[in-house]
Amino acid sequence: xxxxxxxxxxxxxxxxxxxxxxxxxxxxxxxxxxxxxxxxxxxxxxxxxxxxxxxxxxxxxxxxxxxxxxxxxxxxxxxxxxxxxxxxxxxxxxxxxxxxxxxxxxxxxxxxxxxxxxxxxxxxxxxxxxxxxxxxxxxxxxxxxxxxxxxxxxxxxxxxxxxxxxxxxxxxxxxxxxxxxxxxxxxxxxxxxxxxxxxxxxxxxxxxxxxxxxxxxxxxxxxxxxxxxxxxxxxxxxxxxxxxxxxxxxxxxxxxxxxxxxxxxxxxxxxxxxxxxxxxxxxxxxxxxxxxxxxxxxxxxxxxxxxxxxxxxxxxxxxxxxxxxxxxxxxxxxxxxxxxxxxxxxxxxxxxxxxxxxxxxxxxxxxxxxxxxxxxxxxxxxxxxxxxxxxxxxxxxxxxxxxxxxxxxxxxxxxxxxxxxxxxxxxxxxxxxxxxxxxxxxxxxxxxxxxxxxxxxxxxxxxxxxxxxxxxxxxxxxxxxxxxxxxxxxxxxxxxx
Numbered sequence: 492x493x494x495x496x497x498x499x500x501x502x503x504x505x506x507x508x509x510x511x512x513x514x515x516x517x518x519x520x521x522x523x524x525x526x527x528x529x530x531x532x533x534x535x536x537x538x539x540x541x542x543x544x545x546x547x548x549x550x551x552x553x554x555x556x557x558x559x560x561x562x563x564x565x566x567x568x569x570x571x572x573x574x575x576x577x578x579x580x581x582x583x584x585x586x587x588x589x590x591x592x593x594x595x596x597x598x599x600x601x602x603x604x605x606x607x608x609x610x611x612x613x614x615x616x617x618x619x620x621x622x623x624x625x626x627x628x629x630x631x632x633x634x635x636x637x638x639x640x641x642x643x644x645x646x647x648x649x650x651x652x653x654x655x656x657x658x659x660x661x662x663x664x665x666x667x668x669x670x671x672x673x674x675x676x677x678x679x680x681x682x683x684x685x686x687x688x689x690x691x692x693x694x695x696x697x698x699x700x701x702x703x704x705x706x707x708x709x710x711x712x713x714x715x716x717x718x719x720x721x722x723x724x725x726x727x728x729x730x731x732x733x734x735x736x737x738x739x740x741x742x743x744x745x746x747x748x749x750x751x752x753x754x755x756x757x758x759x760x761x762x763x764x765x766x767x768x769x770x771x772x773x774x775x776x777x778x779x780x781x782x783x784x785x786x787x788x789x790x791x792x793x794x795x796x797x798x799x800x801x802x803x804x805x806x807x808x809x810x811x812x813x814x815x816x817x818x819x820x821x822x823x824x825x826x827x828x829x830x831x832x833x834x835x836x837x838x839x840x841x842x843x844x845x846x847x848x849x850x851x852x853x854x855x856x857x858x859x860x861x862x863x864x865x866x867x868x869x870x871x872x873x874x875x876x877x878x879x880x881x882x883x884x885x886x887x888x889x890x891x892x893x894x895x896x897x898x899x900x901x902x903x904x905x906x907x908x909x910x911x912x913x914x915x916x917x918x919x920x921x922x923x924x925x926x927x928x929x930x931x932x933x934x935x936x937x938x939x940x941x942x943x944x945x946x947x948x949x950x951x952x953x954x955x956x957x958x959x960x961x962x963x964x965x966x967x968x969x970x971x972x973x974x975x976x977x978x979x980x981x982x983x984x985x986x987x988x
Contacts, residue, residue, distance in 0.1 A: 507535020
């Protein structure tokens with residue numbers, strides 16, 4: 492009996508970006524996909540909440556993509572949501588004196604030299620600091636190093652290269668803490684190098700920033716519609732108790748309500764802490780990598796959500812140098828449509844999924860929404876929220892005088908304690924591959940072995956790679972992963988592989 496007449500059923504457990512990417516890849520190849528998500532919404536850690544004061548849908552933390560994120564871009568094109576992102580080739584940095592310095596590619600210099608003029612124009616750095624940073628960047632991109640516990644964290648490596656505390660604070664931390672979600676005293680040298688090579692220097696368009704025009708909750712609603720039109724069955728609010736089978740194959744998904752769903756293959760796309768709990772003893776005995784993955788640490792990200800009575804800056808986004816506030820995003824595009832998805836917050840600013848009933852209320856027209864992002868936000872844990880708020884608003888007022896006169900209508904601080912995994916040195920040994928010893932079982936999630944830090948790109952890559960494993964199992968080898976941005980000859984000569 493041919494695959495044309497019998498469509499194998501693949502169970503995907505987890506409705507985050509990794510699971511969604513796997514579902515997209517598999518349904519396009521004609522497989523029957525059953526996607527199970529225990530929450531009543533898609534998105535996993537990258538999702539939205541509903542502001543209880545207005546019914547407005549707001550992202551827990553602002554998510555962005557970059558030009559180097561080729562697989563996330565492919566995912567958006569395949570599902571028709573690419574138009575929901577606004578692209579910008581210019582990054583705006585504001586030093587302590589409030590002056591703006593723009594980072595953008597030169598029109599006449601090829602990669603990897605295309606950002607050199609902009610780097611030299613970053614006036615919040617002294618001329619000596621700029622020269623020192625350029626020399627250290629050169630050493631970093633020429634460095635060949637494997638991810639190993641014996642390697643120093645990027646902060647210690649920078650100190651060994653003679654980088655001053657001021658240069659580390661005003662340049663290296665500004666770029667890397669936001670990109671990696673971790674402080675420099677903890678972050679991997681290998682992953683820090685990847686940020687600068689892949690994210691800025693390997694290609695001219697690598698550092699383009701892509702910001703959603705709509706809340707993530709609405710983005711997932713579009714994805715859900717796209718998948719439904721391709722006969723993907725999405726089971727929200729459906730917890731999986733166990734994936735059953737033995738050392739040779741998985742055979743069924745056992746639901747928490749006692750129902751049993753047979754399957755021909757499975758992809759587990761849940762967070763690393765939950766993955767070992769998904770399997771029967773017979774299956775788990777074949778997955779020793781999952782025990783190692785349970786040692787992966789988390790890093791928190793905080794979003795400070797601010798609604799002012801007037802506009803404080805016309806910029807869609809900006810980077811704040813040497814401050815608690817790292818990035819600020821203003822609403823991009825038209826978000827005036829009534830929200831369709833998301834969960835409310837309780838009074839403490841924590842997610843509360845007890846009620847996700849859509850609201851028909853619209854955000855008040857008189858308010859202007861901004862989100863300030865603080866990555867690796869352990870430093871503010873335990874601090875009074877009013878104190879954090881005062882510092883953030885004061886920092887905005889240092890840059891934009893309009894913030895001094897603006898009235899803060901309402902605010903909320905949301906901390907995702909498990910927002911990303913911590914990119915510690917030696918992390919790769921803890922990250923399992925998507926392929927498992929069981930031929931019809933694959934793993935997905937940004938925490939699996941993708942070579943990327945905890946990003947939307949890493950999540951999509953893992954989903955594509957997991958789908959490749961399952962397609963190969965059914966005798967349908969189909970590449971899903973798309974290549975990185977092409978490198979010109981000069982880049983290939985100057986940057987070590």
